[in-house]
Amino acid sequence: MTFIPKERLKNVRIQRGYKQSEFAERVAMDQSQYSRRETGKVAITDDEWERFAAALGVEKEEIVETEPRVINIVNNSNNKGNSINAFEITIKAPSNFFQDLNNKLDFLIQKIESK
Known part of the structure; x- marks a missing residue:
């Protein structure tokens, strides 16, 4: 199954000045695993949304995009x-x-x- 790309997450990550590899390291995740989540190849769990939001210094609601x-x-x-x-x-x-x-x-x- 393919999920939708996470544009909100990606945009905030870029606004905060993180390369994908830097942000993956910040959230203690392999870059390829993080990439699969951001591009929509793997679903993001609630815990991961929380980790990503905390690492970006935003509320979870600012980056979450739900799947159909x-x-x-x-x-x-x-x-x-x-x-x-x-x-x-x-x-x-x-x-x-x-x-x-x-x-x-x-x-x-x-x-x-x-x-």
């Missing part, structure tokens, strides 16, 4: 365990997607009920 929710539907085997008609569906949606959808449906229901 992901729903994976996979069927890659028959009842004998052999791969047959394999498929995978991945749906990515922003974290507020379902709340927005619910609000729109509520609005439509109110309109219909008022008529």
Whole structure:
């Protein structure tokens, strides 16, 4: 799975004058591991967000970028365990997607009920 690049984190790191390798050392992480997090190849844990924010001297909320929710539907085997008609569906949606959808449906229901 691929995550979104962490532009806010990267921008603050650069504003504070840290090269990626310098900042990785500051947060006690291998540069390649940090790079994978900043570029979105690996998810950042809550503890890591806290460490990064503290190292940058900012509130966590200034750098956090949440991942879209992901729903994976996979069927890659028959009842004998052999791969047959394999498929995978991945749906990515922003974290507020379902709340927005619910609000729109509520609005439509109110309109219909008022008529």
